[in-house]
Amino acid sequence: MTKTVVELSKLTRSFTQGGVTIDVLKGVDLTIMPGEIVALLGPSGSGKSTMLQAVGLLEGGFGGEITICGRSAEKSDGDARTALRREHLGFVYQFHHLLPDFDARENVVLPQLVAGVPRKDAETRADELLSALGLAQRLDHRPSQLSGGEQQRVAVARALANKPELVLADEPTGNLDEATSDRVLDEFLRLVRGQGSSALIATHNERLAAKMDRIVRLHDGLLEQG
Ligand SMILES: Nc1ncnc2c1ncn2[C@@H]1O[C@H](COP(=O)(O)OP(=O)(O)OP(=O)(O)O)[C@@H](O)[C@H]1O
Numbered sequence: 001m002t003k004t005v006v007e008l009s010k011l012t013r014s015f016t017q018g019g020v021t022i023d024v025l026k027g028v029d030l031t032i033m034p035g036e037i038v039a040l041l042g043p044s045g046s047g048k049s050t051m052l053q054a055v056g057l058l059e060g061g062f063g064g065e066i067t068i069c070g071r072s073a074e075k076s077d078g079d080a081r082t083a084l085r086r087e088h089l090g091f092v093y094q095f096h097h098l099l100p101d102f103d104a105r106e107n108v109v110l111p112q113l114v115a116g117v118p119r120k121d122a123e124t125r126a127d128e129l130l131s132a133l134g135l136a137q138r139l140d141h142r143p144s145q146l147s148g149g150e151q152q153r154v155a156v157a158r159a160l161a162n163k164p165e166l167v168l169a170d171e172p173t174g175n176l177d178e179a180t181s182d183r184v185l186d187e188f189l190r191l192v193r194g195q196g197s198s199a200l201i202a203t204h205n206e207r208l209a210a211k212m213d214r215i216v217r218l219h220d221g222l223l224e225q226g
Contacts, residue, residue: 003070005166005198006032006055012063013050024050026221027064032198034165037189039209040202042218048202049170051218055200056089056168057081069165086115090159090197092169092188098143098154104130105139108157115162122161129157133187149180156188160195167192167199173208185211 011028014021024047032038042048053059054066057073066073069088076084098107105126112122130139133153143151152173159167172188173181185208192199201212209215217224 003034004031004067005034005036005069006030006200007067008055008064009067010064011051011054011066013047013054013061023221025054025062028218028221028223030216030223030225032166032200034198035193035196036214037192037199037201037212039212039215040200040218041204041206041209041215042202044204046218047221048218052168052170052200052202055166056091057085086162088165090162090164090167092152092155092159092167092172094171094174098151098158100143103140103142104135104146104150104154104157107143107154108161111158112161117162125161126157129160129191130154132191133157149176149184152176152184153187156184156191160191160197163195164197167197167201169199169201171202171204174203181205181208 008028008030011025012023013025014023028051040048040051054062055068057066057068068084071084073081099110102110105123108126108129109119109122112125113119117125127139130136130153133156135150135153138146138150143154146154156172159169173184176184189211203209
């Protein structure tokens with residue numbers, strides 16, 4: 001039987017602020033298979049980021065079951081979760097969080113060094129990814145010397161550097177104009193498909209979601225499967 005990459009069962013999350021409790025996720029079920037690219041759609045405030053934080057093992061406080069690459073999050077301690085994240089997951093955020101003092105190549109090299117890849121191999125991989133994303137002439141530029149779309153492409157290269165089984169992206173092109181957004185997303189999806197990774201990509205944008213393999217929608221705390 002093929003191993004699932006993500007399995008969420010009855011995922012819940014509530015936030016209490018100033019005595020008021022909001023139930024953001026009310027029992028979300030989701031399965032993602034190897035190589036599947038899933039769009040997570042939903043209006044602002046529907047809980048997309050909250051759900052990505054659960055799948056990315058970035059926050060606690062969730063009810064239900066989260067299984068990533070066959071391993072149960074609830075049964076893993078802090079170190080095991082960190083290892084699971086490092087070995088199996090890649091992240092792309094709307095605001096990319098690149099390291100400002102390092103150039104594009106180094107931003108893609110560093111997560112590989114952390115994963116134990118020798119520097120020379122890490123540099124080769126960084127150069128290949130950045131070149132595939134059209135940044136061959138920008139390897140030595142720091143983030144402040146790059147445009148928004150170029151910075152976002154570096155963030156994509158960084159997320160894919162260790163060939164994660166699952167890429168999580170929160171509005172990966174949300175701060176880009178339409179044409180750039182399309183271009184960056186197309187490049188991103190091509191690379192994800194090329195290396196056989198799965199992805200869960202949160203977006204507001206129906207047109208961008210249509211480029212993915214499957215659409216799921218968060219509505220009133222539950223997931224409607226497309
Ligand atoms: N740490 C927190 N404390 C209190 N409430 C929170 C917290 N994080 C999120 N929320 C609330 O949970 C709800 C869902 O937020 P979330 O960021 O997951 O939505 P989203 O679908 O990603 O929205 P957007 O598309 O605007 O980014 C919101 O109403 C938000 O106010």
